[in-house]
Every structure is written in structure tokens, then in C-alpha cells.
Amino acid sequence: MPGRSIGPRLGLFSLVLAGLGQPGFAADPDYCQRYASNAVHAQLRNIQYRCGFGGRRWSTDYGDHFRWCVGARWVSADSEERARRRLLRSCRDD
Numbered sequence: 183m184p185g186r187s188i189g190p191r192l193g194l195f196s197l198v199l200a201g202l203g204q205p206g207f208a209a210d211p212d213y214c215q216r217y218a219s220n221a222v223h224a225q226l227r228n229i230q231y232r233c234g235f236g237g238r239r240w241s242t243d244y245g246d247h248f249r250w251c252v253g254a255r256w257v258s259a260d261s262e263e264r265a266r267r268r269l270l271r272s273c274r275d276d
Contacts, residue, residue: 207255214251217259221247224266233273239266 225240227233239262241247251259 207253211252213256214248214259217251217263218244218247220263221266224270227270228273231270231273233270235269235273 221239222242222244225242228235228240238246238250254262
């Protein structure tokens with residue numbers, strides 16, 4: 183279209199594309215707060231249901247979960263959360 187500049191749109195598009203190449207860190211504090219809270223609640227259910235799961239994944243230390251999340255890739259944090267849910271479900275179904 184004559185007279186319309188595409189510069190700002192092209193600049194925004196370039197920023198979006200540049201972001202796609204980033205490693206996908208989960209550093210969004212809101213996401214990591216939810217992640218850490220869910221992790222602690224999962225551990226409390228692990229104890230309540232007597233599932234016996236152990237290791238860092240099964241800690242009640244909110245700060246440890248939060249710190250791990252902000253340094254991890256979002257895909258890794260999402261995978262951890264899914265693994266906890268799957269394991270708790272398998273424990274309950276037994």
C-alpha cells in the first residue's frame with residue numbers, strides 16, 4: 183500500500199523470530215510460582231497417599247523448586263510437572 187511504512191511491523195516480526203531461537207527458559211516468575219506451588223502440593227500428596235517417591239522432584243522446599251524453574255527450560259519444567267501428575271495418578275490407581 184502506498185504511503186504506509188512496514189518498518190514497525192517488520193521490526194516486531196524480527197523480534198518475534200529472534201525470540202523463537204532462544205532456549206525457551208521458564209523464567210517467567212508467575213509460571214515458576216505456580217510450578218513451585220504445584221510441586222510442593224504434589225509432594226504433600228505423595229506423603230498423604232504413601233506413594234514413596236523420592237528425590238529432588240519430591241521436595242517440600244518451595245524455594246528449591248522455584249530456583250530450579252527459573253533456570254530451566256520451560257519444556258523441562260512442563261515435563262517435570264507432567265511426570266509428577268502421572269506418577270501420582272499411577273500411585274492412586276494401584
